[in-house]
Amino acid sequence: MKLHLASGNAHKAQEMNALAAASGLAVEIISARSVGGMPPVEEDTGTFIGNARKKALALKAKLPPEAWVLADDSGVCVDALDGGPGVESAYFAGPQGDSAANLRKLVEVMRGVPEEKRGASFVCVLLLAGPGGVEAVFEGRCTGRLLDEPRGGTGFGYDPLFVPEGYAQSYAELGEDIKNIISHRAQAWALLVEWNKMAAIAS
Numbered sequence: 001m002k003l004h005l006a007s008g009n010a011h012k013a014q015e016m017n018a019l020a021a022a023s024g025l026a027v028e029i030i031s032a033r034s035v036g037g038m039p040p041v042e043e044d045t046g047t048f049i050g051n052a053r054k055k056a057l058a059l060k061a062k063l064p065p066e067a068w069v070l071a072d073d074s075g076v077c078v079d080a081l082d083g084g085p086g087v088e089s090a091y092f093a094g095p096q097g098d099s100a101a102n103l104r105k106l107v108e109v110m111r112g113v114p115e116e117k118r119g120a121s122f123v124c125v126l127l128l129a130g131p132g133g134v135e136a137v138f139e140g141r142c143t144g145r146l147l148d149e150p151r152g153g154t155g156f157g158y159d160p161l162f163v164p165e166g167y168a169q170s171y172a173e174l175g176e177d178i179k180n181i182i183s184h185r186a187q188a189w190a191l192l193v194e195w196n197k198m199a200a201i202a203s
Helices: 010-023 048-060 086-091 099-109 176-182 184-199
Strands: 002-005 028-031 068-078 119-129 135-146 162-164
Touching (some): 002 010, 010 028, 010 068, 010 176, 048 135, 068 086, 068 184, 119 184, 135 184
Parallel strands (some): 002 068
Antiparallel strands (some): 068 119, 119 135
16 A cells, blocks of 8 residues: 655655554555645644644645655754743744754754753654545654753754653664654654554555
8 A cells, every 4th residue: 555645855755654654554655746846735733643644735736646655744842941942943943944943943042941841742743635535633742851962873953952751862763673663753653563564545
């Protein structure tokens, strides 16, 4: 079975395929690039679920009616920023969506914040849209804290700044194998797998 990913982010497609392989779910995650790229979507709903739904429906409109689309909306929610940047994580440093600039801005905004106030969570919402208006939503959350400075050379986005609870290394230091077990996206994916066992969309 093929799931069309409502994202042009190559990192997300790779991570989703790794999660699918690890879970044993017989699906192939296909980037929106394979159908000419994502249509423009204004992520203005103010919620992870709302933004994911807009992305899923935008891509689904380009595909045959029987196609399944998987949309992801995720971000880092920082306690000291009252849950920000949250749904604005991808555009924290501006509308250009520059992940390196977003990371630098979060480092600077958090400069001088003491360790006991550096709590944060990564949140991921996966929304699956199928034939006949079928929709299923899965949410995962990984709690932890923010470092003073980025560490590690793997992962993407805010990964080098985030240390999950129970670990001393950042997402970007732990490596993909561990991240794909404990991450917010892995937790959301696990719920999708459980749902699929009942719905049997990949049979």
